[in-house]
Amino acid sequence: MHTSEQQGNIARVFYTAVPVTQHLRYQQLAQSHTENLLLFPLADALLALAQQQELHDGLLLFVHGQCVDLLLLRQGQVHAAKRLRRFDDEANEQQRLASAIERIWQDEANTEADLVVLEQAPGQLTH
Numbered sequence: 001m002h003t004s005e006q007q008g009n010i011a012r013v014f015y016t017a018v019p020v021t022q023h024l025r026y027q028q029l030a031q032s033h034t035e036n037l038l039l040f041p042l043a044d045a046l047l048a049l050a051q052q053q054e055l056h057d058g059l060l061l062f063v064h065g066q067c068v069d070l071l072l073l074r075q076g077q078v079h080a081a082k083r084l085r086r087f088d089d090e091a092n093e094q095q096r097l098a099s100a101i102e103r104i105w106q107d108e109a110n111t112e113a114d115l116v117v118l119e120q121a122p123g124q125l126t127h
Contacts, residue, residue, distance in 0.1 A: 043081035046071035049118060058114035059105055065120070068097060072108050080108060 004013045018026070030037045046069055050060045056076050062069040066087070072080040084100055086093055105115070 042069060042083065043071065043078050045069075046081055047073075047078060050116070053116045053118070055114055055116050057112060058116065059101075059108075061101065061115070061117045063117065063119040068101070070101065070104065072104065080104070 004011060006012075026039055046060055046062060049062060050071055050073055053060065055073060057073055060071040060073070062071075066085055068084045068086070070080070070082045070084060071078065082104075084097055086097055105113075
């Protein structure tokens with residue numbers, strides 16, 4: 001639960017829903033590790049990276065493993081967050097991802113927008 005507000009006889013609760021299968025997978029993952037485990041929404045993690053890079057208007061791409069996480073910001077607000085997956089290392093698959101990113105860039109970003117690409121360093125762990 002993120003927050004709750006009481007307005008007269010009405011209580012408004014804001015939370016993130018997780019499908020049962022995903023919750024069970026998280027639970028199993030947490031029980032199989034002795035170290036701390038943090039779970040957070042993709043958009044929040046990407047927003048933290050964008051703020052670290054001082055990105056206010058534009059597109060952030062975080063490349064790691066077989067994924068490209070994308071965050072589109074307009075005036076400092078999240079406009080879109082998406083994960084694109086690469087299914088193999090073939091050139092046509094690289095072109096498919098590049099085309100998808102280019103479409104988002106052309107359709108959603110304005111001409112003054114910045115593009116920031118971050119890549120996972122070799123040896124960094126992700127789950």
